[in-house]
Amino acid sequence: MQLPTRPHLLALSIALALTACGSNIEDEPLVIPAAPADQGAAETVAVPSATAFVDTVATNQRGDARYATLATNAGVRVLGGFLDIWKPLTQIVDAGVTAPAVDSFPAVVASTWTGVPGDGTPDGTIANSTVHQANINYVINATTNRTADQAVQAYLDDRRGKGYSVTDGLGPLTNAWRTAAQQTTSITSVASDATTVLYNDSGNNTGVGSTTNTTFGNVVDLVNLVGNNASTEPAKRFYKYARPYRWSSSVVLLPTLVPAKSTTPATDGGFPSGHTAEAVRDTIAMAYALPERYQEILSRGLELGEMRIIAGMHSPTDVIGGRILGTATAAANLYDSTNAAKKAAAVTQAHTALIAATGTTADTFAAYAQSGTTATDRFADYATNKTNYSRRLTFGFAQIASTTATAVVPKGAEVLLETRQPYLSDAQRRVVLKTTALASGYPVSDDSEGWGRLNLFAAADGYGAFSGNVTIAMDASKGGFNAADRWRNNISGSGKLIKQGTGTLKLAGANTWTGGTELTAGTLTGESTAAFGAGDVYNSGGTLVSNASSAVKLAGKYTQLSGSTVLELDVGGAAAGSQGTLTVAGTATIAGGTLRIKFASGYAPKAGTVLTVLTAGSLKGRFTTVSVDGFSSVTATYGATTLTLTLG
Structure with missing residues (x-):
């Protein structure tokens, strides 16, 4: 006793x-x-031995697109899981252009790929026909059955600036955010002649930065800086995977987006989705500045990705690739120590400005941010958000590799929870990311660092295991x-x-x-x-x-x-x-x-x-x-x- x-x-x-x-x-x-x-002792999660994306993000340069490889480009490398589905030529070099003399480049293969499947050019080989066919069938089904409301949203999400579009995921704070950021857009509806006329957004996308916007400019700067070294062009040129409407005539491209079709398919790859990558990194920055809407705004980022499928512009694997690259680039920029002051200033400005704009206090602001109803805020229902977010991580694909591989957590990924769980240490946030990670084996998602398996919605809900x-x-x-x-x-x-x-x-x-x-x-x-x-x-x-x-x-x-x-x-x-x-x-x-x-x-x-x-x-x-x-x-x-x- x-x-x-x-x-x-x-x-x-x-x-x-x-x-x-x-x-x-x-x-x-x-x-x-x-x-x-x-x-x-509490669990700790080691940094993977693989080359860290956050340390090499600067290699992902748009100007290197024609020569990028897994060995030389972080954006290409992080999406290497797609090679289990589709194997492109090693590289494409435009006629008359010589690749730089870099020892790590594999042999350069010239090609006259037109970007159109079945045209007889050696653009690549389908490595997993089951996943590839499911990928295209998903788009056929989505475009055949889209609703009128989805058609409108898919058009707006395509033609508007992504930074403007996703702010409606802020619910009761949307108008206050847009006003404070001084955001503008010229795309407010679907024009009657949109099926024949291409309309481009002449607005300012994310808003006005700190040079002239003294009350909210640091927040705008934060959203913009996560786009550093974030181009999807090198990956598009490396993987050379066609848009879904080029794979199948049964894909019903949104009629109002026909004028937006590229006339140069060879430079218009589908994988990864650039719109998705941008939406994901923008919403991660917004969630960092305003964690009171963390899950809702991240849900909006993935929703915009799904709109790319519903429009017929991208396939599920394209969108998954965009999510992975968008997450990794946002994390890399938030992890960069030279951005520490900008991050802190953005968080402070976001709360000071929005508390004043909404007439709330530091004690009542969080409740106000969650005060919308399903009639006024389509992200107001937690269960619906959770279901949709989970679905959009995999789009229903079956697992094609080991389903029980232990999750790894990328170097620097803990920064993604820095403001959402400020009471945890970096080491604890890494454990949260590990214990809430997506199961292994899903197409594209098993990169060696673990970016593809991160489930930030679940991570915001704390530990998954002790x-x-x-x-x-x-x-x-x-x-x-x-x-x-x-x-x-x-x-x-x-x-x-x-x-x-x-x-x-x-x-x-x-x-x-x-x-x-x-x-x-x-x-x-x-x-x-x-x-x-x-x-x-x-x-x-x-x-x-x-x-x-x-x-x-x-x-x-x-x-x-x-x-x-x-x-x-x-x-x-x-x-x-x-x-x-x-x-x-x-x-x-x-x-x-x-x-x-x-x-x-x-x-x-x-x-x-x-x-x-x-x-x-x-x-x-x-x-x-x-x-x-x-x-x-x-x-x-x-x-x-x-x-x-x-x-x-």
Whole structure:
């Protein structure tokens, strides 16, 4: 038996002095269990041994397009997974042009490729006919069945500046952002003669930069700088994969985009999608500056990519390639230390300007950013966004390689979560990216660094698994996500969660981690039945909150020490059954502290109501203080397995 420490003895003496109806401790001393066992050092994720994209991004130069190879160009190399689907000629050299004398270049192969499949020129070979055919069939189906609304959006997303288009993913903040950025566009609708006249956007795309825009220019600069070294042209010229309407006459190109068709197919490759790459990197920059809309704005980036398919301009593999290259180039520029001051200035400006424009405060801004409805903000529904984002990562392709390869995380990728999870270290953010990564084996996505498997939507929802001791320290005084965050992933693993600091962490997944939970400070909220996993929960100095639609169930023991500890139960009404109550499979040991009962909106119990708020396999000890909102008189009855409260 473990002997109580001095603080535990004090808690015991206080508990023994309490008076209440019932008794479960008078005949035996209260034995305080030990905290969940130490699970060892936290997991770390090593940088892959492959050449790092962030270190070589400057090799991706548009002017090198005719000579780029996997060995010489980072943009070509990061998309090397496409070679499992399509094998182009090593290189194309225009007639009369000599390639630079670079030893690492393979033999140059001249070609008269016209960019039209089946024309007899040696442009490449299909390496996986199943995936290739599925790729083109997907476009045929999408273009045959597109709706009128999709046709309009696909046109606008093609002809407008991408930086302007994607800002509608900011929902309630869209107009404020566009005004602050001084963004303009000349493409506001589909002209009646768009099927015969090519309209180009004469607007300013991302807006006005810091040279003349003193209140928001740093934000615009940030969106622009992620486009450095980001050209898709070298990859297009290297892979030489045709646009889908050139592969099949059954692809129904959007009639309003017929005037936008290139007249030089040999310089108009489909893979990767340039529109997608630009939209993805723009939305990553916007998410960095404004993490309150992180998942929504990233969803908009992938949506624009899908519009390229619906338009008939690109195939799914083109869009996947664009996503990968766009993500890698955005990360490389955000990771670049010379951009540190610009990043910080952009985050500050974004919040200062938009808080002023919306009439909010630092405390109310986040709620305002999420205040749209499905009628006013098509990204307002979390479940829909999650489903669409996941679908757009793979477009339904079957896995063609190992499905169980361990995820790797690219060097520098942790910067993509820097403002979304500011309370984590870089090492912790790398673990988040690993534990939320896309499964292996999907076409194009298995690059050696791991860019293709990053799932930033899932990563924004916190860890996917715990290994070792996972210590989370949040500082509420810093505001934003430092003060409060919600993890919605289903967390597995054998690790232990240790919550420190003054901030609030909310857990909303169907969690199964086994190493237990230790709450030393701040607030830890359970918003789902299995929020706290499958281990013991030990509250030694914070506030544990049960705020689920039914009882929060602890699979192990619950221990609450004396002092500033609080167990808060946000209880619902009869119609909600056990909403907000706590069920403990093992022993609930209460050595003091506070039990606080709050009531869910719309529930107002009357005097005389009896609430069963805590059920355990065995209930030991009692709280020092019991408080119930709206009631000055409460009688607590401690049974062998239950705690009931009678409201006075």
